């Protein structure tokens with residue numbers, strides 16, 4: 584029964600059903616977010632507000648078009664974030680608290696939100712500033728230049744993320760526990776990775792979720808292990824998580840995903856080119872490089888990324904299975920990986936067996952039950 588003293592609905596006492604609910608809420612939020620984005624973009628375009636803002640800025644700044652584009656992007660992205668704010672608050676703070684995942688108070692969450700927004704504003708202004716410069720100077724081949732720039736942009740972001748962006752949100756420290764630090768070091772050396780560092784990722788002050796990742800490129804490449812994993816998992820399980828991340832490293836998955844993302848970006852830019860060419864006259868834009876066409880541009884990228892999402896997710900899931908396979912092979916058995924995956928599922932409220940179509944459409948990682956089954960099948964040790 585619900586506690587009459589709170590307005591919060593009581594959580595489902597069955598952990599598996601609770602995980603299913605949690606997943607359902609996130610999936611619904613995903614759909615709502617997309618629908619809202621489409622509605623906002625349409626309203627922005629069809630009301631004439633986008634053209635009005637672009638014209639107004641041109642009157643203000645005259646021939647200094649990079650300033651026009653920069654101010655347009657800043658105002659538009661900020662306005663979009665403002666309209667979406669209630670949904671961000673609900674999805675990232677309210678729900679996380681209701682399900683016991685967040686350790687952050689509202690103020691802490693809001694500070695992080697503002698930091699993310701500042702980064703988004705900067706990234707969007709630079710990115711679209713350059714793209715619209717290509718539209719201006721190469722009206723036919725801009726989409727090829729845009730793709731090349733996208734690759735450069737993503738590579739630079741990936742390289743600086745672990746040293747510039749991620750420390751804004753979390754602490755990164757050497758692994759505290761000396762026995763674990765030794766075990767990690769010798770496992771990494773045995774795997775033949777001498778340059779990469781392994782860091783403790785300070786998640787716990789903000790979330791109860793477990794996570795680990797391979798981040799960075801070149802000199803900044805490192806493996807990060809959440810303190811939420813280091814604290815609660817056995818040494819064998821931690822090494823299994825590490826082995827999975829080393830699998831990503833060995834398979835060059837960062838480069839593969841960037842290459843795959845670039846192919847998709849090229850497709851999205853090409854689609855935008857087709858649309859912009861046809862719609863310029865219809866909406867009264869000054870030309871294809873008129874920043875007032877921004878809603879059409881973003882809509883094309885959104886449609887293309889949604890349509891291709893099953894493909895990119897399928898590819899990502901394949902890379903995850905491959906990293907699991909590396910972990911099982913390098914550990915010589917599946918036991919530690921399987922128990923780490925089981926713990927991760929419980930800790931992160933993951934639906935162990937989501938409907939296949941949901942996984943096909945939305946998940947970049949295979950479900951835990953499928954990963955466990957595959958890991959057991961790959962186990963080389965006699966059963």
Ligand SMILES: [Zn+2]
Pocket residue numbers: 827831903906
């Ligand atoms: Zn992975």
